[in-house]
Amino acid sequence: MSSDSQCWSDRPHHPDDDRCPLRLILAVPVVLLTVVSAFFLWLAINTRPDGDWDQAAYGGIERGSALAVVSAGAVGPLWLVPSVRRVMRWPWAVPAVVLGVAAVARWVSSGA
Numbered sequence: 001m002s003s004d005s006q007c008w009s010d011r012p013h014h015p016d017d018d019r020c021p022l023r024l025i026l027a028v029p030v031v032l033l034t035v036v037s038a039f040f041l042w043l044a045i046n047t048r049p050d051g052d053w054d055q056a057a058y059g060g061i062e063r064g065s066a067l068a069v070v071s072a073g074a075v076g077p078l079w080l081v082p083s084v085r086r087v088m089r090w091p092w093a094v095p096a097v098v099l100g101v102a103a104v105a106r107w108v109s110s111g112a
Contacts, residue, residue, distance in 0.1 A: 022087050023088060026088055027088070027092070030096070033071050033075050033096065034095050034096045034099065036067075036071040037067075037068045037069075037072035037096060040065070041064065041065070041068040041102055041103045041106065043060070044060075044061050044065040044106045044107070047061050047064065049061075061106065061107070062110060065103045065104070065106050068103035068106075069100050069103045069107070072096040072097070072099045072100035072103065073096075075096035076093065076097075
């Protein structure tokens with residue numbers, strides 16, 4: 001049985017196991033940073049230059065991609081703290097990593 005299902009079951013658990021509330025508390029910044037990264041990546045993907053001369057659109061793509069990389073990258077140091085990593089396993093960091101890689105790809109492919 002997974003540890004998440006043990007959090008919400010009626011079965012007795014070890015009194016020193018307080019990972020469930022801690023996981024919920026630590027999930028807030030991880031989820032918020034991931035959502036912020038997704039928003040900036042969405043902006044970077046949906047910004048379309050009108051032509052080669054549209055430097056404002058290219059700048060918007062670069063800024064959106066950079067902010068997506070920064071917000072996704074902030075999940076990494078947070079997750080690398082040993083006490084956080086012990087409570088929150090690697091699947092919590094995967095969406096931020098994927099968004100960061102996609103943002104770098106959009107940044108590189110922007111052609112600015």
